[in-house]
Amino acid sequence: MHAIPSPSQREPRRLQPAVPDAYAAMGWIEEFTELARLAIDEEDDEVLRRGYEDELLRRAVYLRAAGLFDVVEIRHPALRAMLDDAR
DSSP: OOOOOOTTTSOOOOOOOOOHHHHHHHHHHHHHHHHHHHHHHOOSOHHHHHHHHHHHHHHHHHHHHTTHHHHOOOOOHHHHHHHHHTO
């Protein structure tokens, strides 16, 4: 018969390392926010701004499906309207 180890003798439970998918998701969020900043700040080159917006909207589809916009509020009025229109 084996004795049950006391709490002080137990191996501490370790958290699982973050899975690669979590890092990929963070990368998508970082890209999304950078594209949003670029699209908002670009005033001189319409073609460049539209390119940023197109990439932004492509990523928004996946981020919306992942539930990001259920917990994050877009405060910039033009960006929020663009994302709402793209639904």
